Amino acid sequence: xxxxTQVATVVLAARYEALIQVVLGTTAGMMLANGxxxxxxxxxxxxxxxxxxxxxxxxxFALLALLAFLLPPAALGA
Numbered sequence: 729x730x731x732x733t734q735v736a737t738v739v740l741a742a743r744y745e746a747l748i749q750v751v752l753g754t755t756a757g758m759m760l761a762n763g764x765x766x767x768x769x770x771x772x773x774x775x776x777x778x779x780x781x782x783x784x785x786x787x788x789f790a791l792l793a794l795l796a797f798l799l800p801p802a803a804l805g806a
Contacts, residue, residue: 733758
């Protein structure tokens with residue numbers, strides 16, 4: 729099963745029948761969205777110990793999981 733971006737690409741390509749433009753557009757959008765995050769993340773991991781990065785990431789993940797269980801679906805946008 730693909731992620732939401734892959735599903736959106738397939739839906740747009742099916743709707744507009746412009747496969748090349750849709751693929752190029754979604755690829756460019758993902759590069760614009762993910763490029764800075766990858767660049768900054770790589771720079772941060774050079775300066776911070778990986779143990780700290782992993783612990784903070786695990787804490788954020790655990791907090792989001794807890795919120796998903798405790799908050800009503802409407803509060804999460806579902």
